[in-house]
Amino acid sequence: MAVSPLPALDTYSEQNSSFTVKHMGLVAYETAWQAMKDFTRTRTSLTSDEIWLLQHPAVYTQGIAGKPEHLLVDSNIAVIKTDRGGQITYHGPGQIIAYLLLDIRRLKLGVRELVKRMETAVIHLLNEYQIKAHGRKDMPGVYVDAAKIASLGLKIKKDCCYHGIALNVDMDLKPFSAINPCGYTGLEVTQTKDLGIEDDLDVLSYKLSDYLQKELVNKGPDISL
Known part of the structure; x- marks a missing residue:
C-alpha cells in the first residue's frame, strides 16, 4: 500500500489500477x-478516479432541493446548504462517508446506474453479515426492513461526480429525530x-471501499431494488 499525505487533510492513500482510495x-x-x-x-481526462473515506463532526446537510421545514426543531447542530441532490440528512462520528470523485463518462455510467451500483455495494456488504438489505425505487438509499441505514447524494458536473454515500455504523442516532431524514416524515x-x-x-470502511470498486468497474450480480 502506497502511503501519501494529502495537503490540508490528514490522509493516507491506497492505489490500485482503477482508483485512488484515501482514508x-x-x-x-x-x-x-x-x-x-x-x-x-x-x-483532467487523465486524472485517476478517487474514493474518499472519512467521518464528519456532527452536521446537518441540506441538498439543493431541500426544504427548511424538514428540520423539525431548533438545534445547536449547524445546518449547511450544499450542492448535492436530495433533502436534509445528518452526519456525525461513527458514520462512514464514502465520497466518489469519478469521471462517469469514462466509466460509462449513467446517473441512475451509478446510484444503483452504490446501493448494491452497501447491500453486498450487509449480506456478508447475513443482513438482508434492499433499495427502494421511490427513496434512494439502502434499507433494512423499513429503516434506512445508508443515504446518498451526488453532484454531477461536466460528466464527473462528487459527494457519495453515508453508512451508519456506530453513532448517536438521536439527531435524526430532529429532522425528516431525506425529506420523509417518520422515516426510521x-x-x-x-x-x-x-x-x-x-474494517467496514475497507470492505465498503472494496465493494464500491467492484461495482463501479464490473457489473456485479443483479439485485432487485
Whole structure:
C-alpha cells in the first residue's frame, strides 16, 4: 500500500489500477466539500478516479432541493446548504462517508446506474453479515426492513461526480429525530452496530471501499431494488 499525505487533510492513500482510495479520518464538512469541488474543477481526462473515506463532526446537510421545514426543531447542530441532490440528512462520528470523485463518462455510467451500483455495494456488504438489505425505487438509499441505514447524494458536473454515500455504523442516532431524514416524515434509521455487526468502522470502511470498486468497474450480480 502506497502511503501519501494529502495537503490540508490528514490522509493516507491506497492505489490500485482503477482508483485512488484515501482514508481521511475526521474532517469538517466544509473542508471536505471544498476539497471535492477543487478536485473536480481541476481534474483532467487523465486524472485517476478517487474514493474518499472519512467521518464528519456532527452536521446537518441540506441538498439543493431541500426544504427548511424538514428540520423539525431548533438545534445547536449547524445546518449547511450544499450542492448535492436530495433533502436534509445528518452526519456525525461513527458514520462512514464514502465520497466518489469519478469521471462517469469514462466509466460509462449513467446517473441512475451509478446510484444503483452504490446501493448494491452497501447491500453486498450487509449480506456478508447475513443482513438482508434492499433499495427502494421511490427513496434512494439502502434499507433494512423499513429503516434506512445508508443515504446518498451526488453532484454531477461536466460528466464527473462528487459527494457519495453515508453508512451508519456506530453513532448517536438521536439527531435524526430532529429532522425528516431525506425529506420523509417518520422515516426510521438504523446502524450496523444495532443489527449485531461487531466489526468496527475501520474494517467496514475497507470492505465498503472494496465493494464500491467492484461495482463501479464490473457489473456485479443483479439485485432487485
